[in-house]
Amino acid sequence: xxxxxxxxxxxxxxxxxxxxxLTRILAxxxxxxxxxxxxxxxxxxxxxxxxxxxxxxxVSEAGGFRIGAAVSGAQxxxxxxxxxxxxxxxxxxxxxGSTQVQGxxxxxxxxxxxxxxxxxxxxxxxxxxxxxxxxxxxxRDVPVEAIPVGPGKTALKRGEFITSIFLPARPAxxxxxxxxxxxxxxxxxxxxxxAVSLTxxxxxxxxAARVALGAVAPTxxxxxxxxxxxxxxxxxxxAVAKLAAACSAACSPIDDKRGTIEFRxxxxxxxxxxxxxxxxxxxxxxx
Amino acid sequence: MSISVSTTVNGDAVDxxxxxxxxLLDALRGRLGLTGSxxxxxxxxxxxxxxxxxGRLVCSCLVxxxxxxxxxxxxxxxxxxxDRLHPLQQAFLDHAALQCGVCTPGILVAAKALLExxxxxxxxxxxxxxxxxxxxxxxYDKIVRAVQSAAAQMRSA
Numbered sequence: 105x106x107x108x109x110x111x112x113x114x115x116x117x118x119x120x121x122x123x124x125x126l127t128r129i130l131a132x133x134x135x136x137x138x139x140x141x142x143x144x145x146x147x148x149x150x151x152x153x154x155x156x157x158x159x160x161x162x163v164s165e166a167g168g169f170r171i172g173a174a175v176s177g178a179q180x181x182x183x184x185x186x187x188x189x190x191x192x193x194x195x196x197x198x199x200x201g202s203t204q205v206q207g208x209x210x211x212x213x214x215x216x217x218x219x220x221x222x223x224x225x226x227x228x229x230x231x232x233x234x235x236x237x238x239x240x241x242x243x244r245d246v247p248v249e250a251i252p253v254g255p256g257k258t259a260l261k262r263g264e265f266i267t268s269i270f271l272p273a274r275p276a277x278x279x280x281x282x283x284x285x286x287x288x289x290x291x292x293x294x295x296x297x298x299a300v301s302l303t304x305x306x307x308x309x310x311x312a313a314r315v316a317l318g319a320v321a322p323t324x325x326x327x328x329x330x331x332x333x334x335x336x337x338x339x340x341x342x343a344v345a346k347l348a349a350a351c352s353a354a355c356s357p358i359d360d361k362r363g364t365i366e367f368r369x370x371x372x373x374x375x376x377x378x379x380x381x382x383x384x385x386x387x388x389x390x391x
Numbered sequence: 392m393s394i395s396v397s398t399t400v401n402g403d404a405v406d407x408x409x410x411x412x413x414x415l416l417d418a419l420r421g422r423l424g425l426t427g428s429x430x431x432x433x434x435x436x437x438x439x440x441x442x443x444x445x446g447r448l449v450c451s452c453l454v455x456x457x458x459x460x461x462x463x464x465x466x467x468x469x470x471x472x473x474d475r476l477h478p479l480q481q482a483f484l485d486h487a488a489l490q491c492g493v494c495t496p497g498i499l500v501a502a503k504a505l506l507e508x509x510x511x512x513x514x515x516x517x518x519x520x521x522x523x524x525x526x527x528x529x530x531y532d533k534i535v536r537a538v539q540s541a542a543a544q545m546r547s548a
Contacts, residue, residue, distance in 0.1 A: 105410035106392065107457050130455070137453045138434045140412060150411070152458065180449060202523020203501065204438055207447040208454070290522040291436075 167273025279386030401469030
């Protein structure tokens with residue numbers, strides 16, 4: 105295995121493209137090093153992207169924030185402005201692993217690890233976040249939901265890697281939230297999870313919403329029918345019931361020791377319901 | 392392929408040679424003889440290998456040794472000064488907050504990082520912060536009490 109720490113994006117892309125064997129990107133390393141240790145992957149080349157310009161910074165852009173791909177969960181959680189604009193995204197990211205893992209783990213890495221149970225990803229999808237991808241060609245921007253294509257698999261092509269994740273500006277009276285179910289209070293992997301982002305008009309009626317589910321399908325799932333169920337409502341009980349039903353209908357989970365199909369399907373709806381209520385309150389609505 | 396790494400550990404400039412796949416934990420223990428950091432799981436679950444990397448608490452088993460280039464590392468060996476234990480170390484002894492001791496160095500490093508960030512944590516704060524440090528002996532109560540005792544002492548110092 106070779107280790108390289110390039111100083112420019114072009115050099116990183118060149119290294120990754122030139123290597124014929126298996127390559128891995130190293131940002132926080134909290135997934136990659138575990139895979140190396142277990143012998144799950146034996147890369148010829150590891151490219152550490154932490155020295156690339158902007159990869160460790162959070163920058164205001166067009167009313168939103170560009171989060172460098174090597175920004176750790178701890179760094180993100182300390183940013184009061186990001187927390188104020190996208191509290192659901194920050195709380196989801198900060199649920200990943202321990203304090204030690206937060207010191208290194210990144211949202212971009214969580215996205216590229218492509219686990220269906222990734223905590224930050226439903227919140228990013230609900231937020232309408234956009235990943236910026238560098239590679240041998242020109243940089244391109246892709247909605248985060250298009251990155252994972254199956255467990256452990258991404259849509260990134262050979263030589264490509266994420267350099268940042270953009271959290272967009274949002275209108276006044278907006279809120280987001282993320283909830284997961286785990287059998288204990290900390291340090292576990294989501295059995296089911298839900299993220300909701302929404303915007304209200306002055307009267308408290310929902311004008312726009314995005315709902316995403318985790319751990320109930322091969323990839324994190326954007327559920328448009330669930331969003332449609334609450335747009336135009338003030339999150340009355342009937343609307344919330346429709347939201348939960350739409351979420352459960354969108355589930356196609358696995359059955360394993362951590363949760364049955366029935367349990368995950370039911371709980372995804374319940375979590376979406378509760379996350380919607382939190383998002384609604386954060387947006388200033390009177391629930 | 393061997394790589395030469397120049398880094399700072401507990402304030403001292405050090406150099407070592409390592410392999411690209413070697414973890415920082417292995418380099419600390421095997422190359423530098425700093426065996427305070429322990430390997431419990433090797434997968435970032437137990438926290439026995441906790442160190443600070445540029446001030447940030449991390450599992451040294453999940454850091455490549457080459458990533459230490461130009462960085463500042465803090466390990467349990469840096470807690471005591473000369474012949475004087477750190478208040479956390481003394482509190483762990485006074486409160487019998489350890490039995491076998493394998494988790495203790497990681498917990499001390501993690502607790503020190505907590506108290507630097509939050510000198511007056513609640514018990515809940517301590518428990519959440521240390522959730523990634525597993526102890527199979529004490530049941531945690533004595534650990535939390537020791538951290539709180541050290542925190543109180545450090546606040547009044």
